Amino acid sequence: MGPFCKHIVDAINLNLKRMVSYAVLSKGKSLPVSLGLIGFEVSILPLAIYYDVLNSFWRKRGLAVLDEDFIDMEYTPVFKVKATDIPTGEFNSIPVAKYRSRISNLLKKEEWEEANKEFILIRAELEKRELIYPLLNHFLESAHRCVALTVIWAQKCKGSTTLLKHFYQYRRWLVWWQMVGLEGALILDYISWPLRKNGLLILTQDVPAIPVPKLNDNGEIN
DSSP: OOHHHHHHHHHHHHHHHHHHHHHHHHTTTTHHHHHHHHHHHHHHHHHHHHHHHHHHHHHTTTOOTHHHHSOOGGGSOOOOSSOSSOOOSOOOOOOHHHHHHHHHHHHHTTOHHHHHHHHHHHHHHHGGGTTTSHHHHHHHHHHHHHHHHHHHHGGGGTTOHHHHHHHHHHHHHHHHHHHHTHHHHHHHHHHHHHHHHTTOOTTTTSSOOOOOOOBOTTSOBO
């Protein structure tokens, strides 16, 4: 099983186990969120299989960056029955389509370093409201990591313009597909918001934190 499929299958298994616990704690009110999340993950599996197959092509060329894209689900927070820090604030709509458009336009022009900086700005806008939008934040972190890793690994293609072009195209579509899920993530955050305001940690504790490499102006790790 490739890295993308493994990540999705592990996530499905984790959320199937936690679905029952959340349902007991919420008297069944959490089931739409759990089923929505698991359905979301199942729908991603064909895409994961496709990218795992492509990864074998890039691995032969020393560019198996997909192996680094996903954080192992073993780093997901330990299950807690109730939050000690209840999130506050209002759930407002987030212009995720504009986020996707801003990033996509930069990647079409192969401005990966600029796309990385744009992600930093986008995520800074949501930094104080991460507890309100945990799944949306997870998707943004994942896409951001993908962009940053692309900048780093592209250094290996500098001897071949053709290889670099194909590598950028391959990575651009991976980022795009991740950002297609932003609306779905926002919907699940919205549905789960009343439960999370009452202390249920659904979604908040069900995804691992995703570290993003910090790059300098030369596209190298600081």
